[in-house]
Amino acid sequence: MEDLFRAYWWLMFPMAWFVISGFSSWLNYRKQRETLKLLKTYADKGQEPPESLLRVLDKPIDADSGGPGRPANYWSLFGLFAVLAGGFGIAAYMPETFGVDIGVRFPFTVVALVMGAVSVWALISAMTTRRDRS
Template identity: 50%
Template sequence: METLFYQFWWLIFPIGFGIMGAYNSYLGYRRQRDALNLIKTYAEKGQEPPEALLKVLQRPLEDNDWDGAPATSRRPTNYWSLFGLFTALSAGFLGSRFVIGDLDPGAVTAFSIVGFVMGAVAIWALISALTSRRGG
């Protein structure tokens, strides 16, 4: 049983992110449910609910980031820096294939796959940088 934790320790990260996502969805559901209950209370009294309360229901659940800030308040992504980062990573992984090829021939395939995936992400970042609007 102890070797199970040594071999699969990395699973804690995807499981943790899944739990955080589920909890965030639950909090969004509770926020919407509580707003609806407040609107029902106003309707039973015959009063008009405040506009801020109605805006809570108009905002989609997935419009929130982890910290609860609306997605529109986030800074725009700098795709040029992502392009540079993933181009350098791709070149590093593809170049290291030749260095480790003599030491471990099986690792050449793994480094090639990682290098090509990083290259694909670099191409995506380049396309996004060229097609994104300037000035945010």
């Protein structure tokens, strides 16, 4: 069992993301459900619900979790992927410095190139995206 954890320790990060995203979606679902119950109460009394209550239902259910309605910060993505590309590039061409097997040179080079390409995309997106000044 210890060897299994040692070989697949990195799976904790995607699994944590999966659990946190699921919990966030569940909380957003509960918020929408409670809003609908409150609207039903207003309808049963024959009253007009407040505008702010109706606006809660206008947003998509995943709006608070960084979904399509939230603008991306391309500058931070550029910085992140540039650092990752540089790190993998250095590890690919100086593996003995990091105590890494020399056989990882090709895979690390591929990862560095992919990270570099994503970094260039983020830079172009950051330079061409207009942000609201609100």
